[in-house]
Amino acid sequence: xxxxxxxxxxxxxxxxxxxxxxxxxxxxxxxxxxxxxxxxxxxxxxxxxxxxxxxxxxxxxxxxxxxxxxxxxxxxxxxxxxxxxxxxxxxxxxxxxxxxxxxxxxxxxxxxxxxxxxxxxxxxxxxxxxxxxxxxxxxxxxxxxxxxxxxxxxxxxxxxxxxxxxxxxxxxxxxxxxxxxxxxxxxxxxxxxxxxxxxxxxxxxxxxxxxxxxxxxxxxxxxxxxxxxxxxxxxxxxxxxxxxxxxxxxxxxxxxxxxxxxxxxxxxxxxxxxxxxxxxxxxxxxxxxxxxxxxxxxxxxxxxxxxxxxxxxxxxxxxxxxxxxxxxxxxxxxxxxxxxxxxxxxxxxxxxxxxxxxxxxxxxxxxxxxxxxxxxxxxxxxxxxxxxxxxxxxxxxxxxxxxxxxxxxxxxxxxxxxxxxxxxxxxxxxxxxxxxxxxxxxxxxxxxxxxxxxxxxxxxxxxxxxxxxxxxxxxxxxxxxxxxxxxxxxxxxxxxxxxxxxxxxxxxxxxxxxxxxxxxxxxxxxxxxxxxxxxxxxxxxxxxxxxxxxxxxxxxxxxxxxxxxxxxxxxxxxxxxxxxxxxxxxxxxxxxxxxxxxxxxxxxxxxxxxxxxxxxxxxxxxxxxxxxxxxxxxxxxxxxxxxxxxxxxxxxxxxxxxxxxxxxxxxxxxxxxxxxxxxxxxxxxxxxxxxxxxxxxxxxxxxxx
DNA sequence: CTAGGGTTAG
Numbered sequence: 001x002x003x004x005x006x007x008x009x010x011x012x013x014x015x016x017x018x019x020x021x022x023x024x025x026x027x028x029x030x031x032x033x034x035x036x037x038x039x040x041x042x043x044x045x046x047x048x049x050x051x052x053x054x055x056x057x058x059x060x061x062x063x064x065x066x067x068x069x070x071x072x073x074x075x076x077x078x079x080x081x082x083x084x085x086x087x088x089x090x091x092x093x094x095x096x097x098x099x100x101x102x103x104x105x106x107x108x109x110x111x112x113x114x115x116x117x118x119x120x121x122x123x124x125x126x127x128x129x130x131x132x133x134x135x136x137x138x139x140x141x142x143x144x145x146x147x148x149x150x151x152x153x154x155x156x157x158x159x160x161x162x163x164x165x166x167x168x169x170x171x172x173x174x175x176x177x178x179x180x181x182x183x184x185x186x187x188x189x190x191x192x193x194x195x196x197x198x199x200x201x202x203x204x205x206x207x208x209x210x211x212x213x214x215x216x217x218x219x220x221x222x223x224x225x226x227x228x229x230x231x232x233x234x235x236x237x238x239x240x241x242x243x244x245x246x247x248x249x250x251x252x253x254x255x256x257x258x259x260x261x262x263x264x265x266x267x268x269x270x271x272x273x274x275x276x277x278x279x280x281x282x283x284x285x286x287x288x289x290x291x292x293x294x295x296x297x298x299x300x301x302x303x304x305x306x307x308x309x310x311x312x313x314x315x316x317x318x319x320x321x322x323x324x325x326x327x328x329x330x331x332x333x334x335x336x337x338x339x340x341x342x343x344x345x346x347x348x349x350x351x352x353x354x355x356x357x358x359x360x361x362x363x364x365x366x367x368x369x370x371x372x373x374x375x376x377x378x379x380x381x382x383x384x385x386x387x388x389x390x391x392x393x394x395x396x397x398x399x400x401x402x403x404x405x406x407x408x409x410x411x412x413x414x415x416x417x418x419x420x421x422x423x424x425x426x427x428x429x430x431x432x433x434x435x436x437x438x439x440x441x442x443x444x445x446x447x448x449x450x451x452x453x454x455x456x457x458x459x460x461x462x463x464x465x466x467x468x469x470x471x472x473x474x475x476x477x478x479x480x481x482x483x484x485x486x487x488x489x490x491x492x493x494x495x496x497x498x499x500x501x502x503x504x505x506x507x508x509x510x511x512x513x514x515x516x517x518x519x520x521x522x523x524x525x526x527x528x529x530x531x532x533x534x535x536x537x538x539x540x541x542x543x544x545x546x547x548x549x550x551x552x553x554x555x556x557x558x559x560x561x562x563x564x565x566x567x568x569x570x571x572x573x574x575x576x577x578x579x580x581x582x583x584x585x586x587x588x589x590x591x592x593x594x595x596x597x598x599x600x601x602x603x604x605x606x607x608x609x610x611x612x613x614x615x616x617x618x619x620x621x622x623x624x625x626x627x628x629x630x631x632x633x634x635x636x637x638x639x640x641x642x643x644x645x646x647x648x649x650x651x652x653x654x655x656x657x658x659x660x661x662x663x664x665x666x667x668x669x670x671x672x673x674x675x676x677x678x679x680x681x682x683x684x685x686x687x688x689x690x691x692x693x694x695x696x697x698x699x700x701x702x703x704x705x
Numbered sequence: 706c707t708a709g710g711g712t713t714a715g
Contacts, residue, residue, distance in 0.1 A: 093708065148707050177708045185706095212709040247710040282711040289712095317712045349713040356714075384713055391714070420714065427715075456715060 086269045087240040091208035096140045096172045112149050120155040123162075130163050137169045147178040154186035158195075173204045177213060184217035192217045193226065200237060212245040219252050227252040247279045254287035259296065262287055276303070278312045285315060289322020294331075297322050310342060317349045324357035332357050333366065348382040355385075359392030367392055387420045394428035402428055419451045426457050430464035435473070438464060443480070455481065455488035459496055466500030471509040474500050478516045491552040494521045495559045502566035502613070510571065523548055531568055531582075534575050545585050561586040562611035569613030583617035596622060602637050604679075608645040612658050615644075619659070627697040630688065638684050642670060646678035666694070 111133050118126050134142075143164065150157045157179045164171055176199055183192045196214045199206045206214075211234050218227035231249045234241055241249070246269060253262035262284060266276070281300055288296030297319055304311055311319070316339045323331040336354050339346065346354075351374065358367035371389070373379070386409060393402035406425055409417045417425075422441055429438040438461050446453050458481035465473045478497065481489060497520060501513040518525040527544045530536040545564075549557050561582060568578035586592045595606040595618065605622040607615040619642065629636060644660075647653035656678065663670050669686035673679040682690075691697035 091709080144707070151706050174708055178706095181706085181708065207708095209709045214709095216710070242709095244710045249710095251710070277710095279711045286712070312711095314712050321712075347712095352713045382713090388714060423715070454715095460715095 084240060085265075085272050086246055086274045087208070087242040088273055090242045090244065093209075096144075096174050112146070115146075115150070115156060116153060118156075120153075120159075123159060126156065126159045127163050130160070131167075134167075137167055143169065143175060144178070147175060147182070151178075151182050151185060154182045154188055154191070157182040158191065161195075171204060173199070173207050173210060176204060176206075177209050180210065180213045180217065184213060184220060187217075187221050189217060189221035189223050189226070192221075196230070200233070206237065206239065208239060208242045208245050211239060211241065212248045215245065215248040215252065219248070219255070224252050224256055243274065243277060243280065246274070247277075247283055250280060250283045250287075254283050254290070257287075257291060259287060259291055259293065263296075275307055275309075278309070278315050281309070281311065282314045282318045285318035285322055289318055289325055292322075292326040294323065294326045294328060297326070311339070311344070313339070313344055313347050313350060316344060317347075317353055320350065320353045320357070324353065324360070329357050329361040329363065346379060348380050348385045351379060352385045352388045355388050355392045359388075359395035362396060364396045364398075367396060381415070383415050383418065386415050387418075387424060390421060390424045390428075394424055394431065397432075399428060399432060417449070419446070419454065422446050422451060423454065423457050423460075426453075427460045430460040433464060433468065435461060435464040435468060435470070439473075439477075442477075452484065455485045455490060455493060458485065459490075459493045462493065462500070463496040466496055466503065469500075469503045469505070471500065471504055471512060475512050475516060478520070482519060489520050491521070491556045491560065494524050495556055495563055498524070498560070498563035498567060499611075502563060502570050504571065523551070527564075528567070531564070531574055531578050538581055541581060542585055542588075545582070546589070549589055557589070558586070558591040561589075561591050562614045565617055566611050566613035569616060579613055579617045580620065583614060583621060586614070592618065596625075598637075600637060602639045602641055604641040604643060606643040607655065607659065608643055608678075610655070612655060615655060615659060616662060619662075623691065624696060626687070627691050630691075630697060631699055636684055636688075640670075640682045640684070640687055641673065641676075642680045644678060644680065 111129070114129055115126065118129065138146075143160075146160060147157060150160060161171070161175065161179050164175065176195060180192055180195060183195065192214055196206060196210060199210060211230060214230050215227045218224065218230060227249065231241070231245075231252075234245070246265070250262050250265065253259075253265070266280075266284065269276070281304060285297060285300050288294075288300065301319070304315075316335055320332045320335050323329070323335065332354060336346070336350070339350070351370065355367060355370060357363075358370065374381075386405070390402050390405055393399070393405065402425065406417065406421065409415055409421060422445070426438045426441050429435070429441070442453055442457050442461055446457075458477055462474050462477050462481075465477060474497070478493075481493070494517065497513055497517050501510060501517070504510045504513060514525065514528065517528065523544075527541075527548055530541060530544055549560065552560060565579045565582045565586075568574040568582060583592070592610075592614075595610075597604045597606070603626070605618065607618055610618055626636070626640070642659070642663075644656040645652065646656055659680070660672075663680060667690065668682070669690050670680035670682040673681045688697060692700070
């Protein structure tokens with residue numbers, strides 16, 4: 001944002017200030033704050049007052065009454081003149097004093113039951129019951145007890161408050177705060193807002209507990225703008241936030257991804273002498289972690305070192321997670337070892353985090369090390385950790401270990417396998433082409449245990465069965481999915497159906513899958529019909545394809561395109577130009593970027609990760625572009641290379657084998673590269689001659705060479 | 706619950 005567009009100073013508040021001072025695109029990490037370098041503001045009660053000295057130096061028409069403040073030399077006592085943005089002492093909880101009846105009236109034990117049983121709408125009965133129970137005003141303790149007991153009954157909390165108001169009971173802030181808590185629990189934002197405003201206007205005076213409750217209520221009700229509004233209101237109400245309220249608003253910034261705003265507030269608090277605690281650091285750590293911002297997290301670490309704060313387990317957890325997310329497993333590992341060394345015991349979440357990272361980054365050795373230490377140190381375990389270990393085993397291809405743990409869970413009385421567990425095991429089996437094992441878990445064990453599979457279980461199984469070309473079983477699995485999770489059927493599952501369709505052996509199979517697709521996605525079904533129809537042109541296909549893609553999640557778009565190309569490549573009945581049309585569309589929509597490389601010594605195309613049909617289309621496309629270059633009279637390198645990858649397992653070797661066959665079938669002069677496994681090379685002259693023989697290149701080759 | 710803020714899974 002342009003500084004010249006900043007709002008007038010009178011409207012500045014902590015949240016708007018942050019936006020106006022720093023461009024959002026620039027990461028901003030303040031220098032370490034020390035008491036000597038902190039800006040010397042005067043002590044004022046509100047943000048706009050704090051900013052007044054600044055406004056005096058920036059604006060010409062200054063109100064006269066401010067001049068005395070400005071003329072005071074600010075360096076007179078720099079240690080005392082800190083900006084008043086945060087209260088350095090936490091709000092103290094005190095017992096109410098006004099209704100100081102030392103002996104609590106003996107509560108009729110059935111009173112509470114009676115109150116709870118009264119319908120919310122029957123205000124009169126609620127009031128008369130209370131009046132009967134308390135002929136003289138209740139004591140503070142009675143009211144505290146009642147309010148705490150009505151925590152889960154928001155409507156009655158309000159009724160009690162109203163009754164207290166009309167009796168002679170002196171309502172202090174604490175009683176309102178308890179009502180707010182009850183309303184927050186029920187996520188009744190409008191009521192929270194109403195009661196808090198009532199406090200502002202009629203009293204009792206809201207305090208830090210009021211504001212932090214209101215801010216966290218706004219957070220819980222996802223009314224983030226209201227959270228910021230109330231934070232700003234604190235200052236105008238003359239209540240200085242303390243560290244708890246500060247963390248609450250920082251959390252709101254974190255959820256909104258407002259990095260700069262959070263940092264500015266943080267830095268201003270630091271300048272005011274605030275020593276952030278573990279909660280503040282975990283909030284900021286999470287903020288930077290979610291943003292994949294390593295520098296932000298490193299800055300937090302430095303700050304803690306500077307302040308001599310040893311992170312606690314929660315802070316370590318957020319950082320370990322964050323660095324894992326930011327693609328820095330080594331830093332996560334360092335942090336994990338550091339906390340162990342410092343005697344900060346890892347908990348379930350720590351272990352979940354680190355094992356997830358080791359699984360994701362294929363760090364088998366590190367994972368096994370943790371696994372051993374878990375047993376040795378009797379580190380704590382929970383359901384999520386159990387399932388994460390299974391996921392990790394799946395990621396690392398440790399099938400038998402996973403099976404062992406799975407059995408262990410079945411024997412356990414504490415951590416029985418749940419639907420997550422089954423979903424991981426099904427995925428693991430499907431990845432290893434063991435569809436029968438997955439089938440048994442999905443259709444036998446899960447129902448036996450009363451577990452409802454979700455759509456991902458079906459998707460894994462359908463994908464696996466499809467790769468094995470077991471069309472009838474795919475149809476059966478799909479029909480079961482339609483019965484049990486019809487509303488969850490998504491693009492990913494459609495993609496698996498599509499890829500099965502590309503493998504069908506005859507028309508009957510094709511029609512069976514097509515019928516499934518029609519039920520799952522009419523839009524996809526109609527696109528397939530258009531692709532079939534010779535008379536449908538490129539623009540129509542493009543529009544229909546665009547519609548399909550724009551509705552699909554990003555990670556399914558490329559698979560969609562791949563599968564459609566495969567379908568048109570390998571099944572009869574589609575016009576022969578369809579695969580290239582779809583490939584071009586994939587390029588137009590940015591699905592296939594960056595697999596062509598041009599160096600002086602060599603041009604190459606990287607087909608790894610493409611489906612068979614898409615790889616063939618990409619190869620044809622590349623060869624044509626080579627021919628075009630020649631026709632445009634531009635220079636070529638001496639050598640050309642195709643990367644196909646090489647796979648030791650059955651799955652990864654499919655593409656290399658297919659392309660090898662395709663190349664020899666067409667007589668293309670590419671041969672297996674000896675110096676670089678997983679690639680094929682051709683000499684320039686051979687390639688050009690072949691291109692000419694295929695009619696791809698019209699220029700006579702001898703003339704170029 | 707005993708007035709307020711923080712972290713884990715396809």
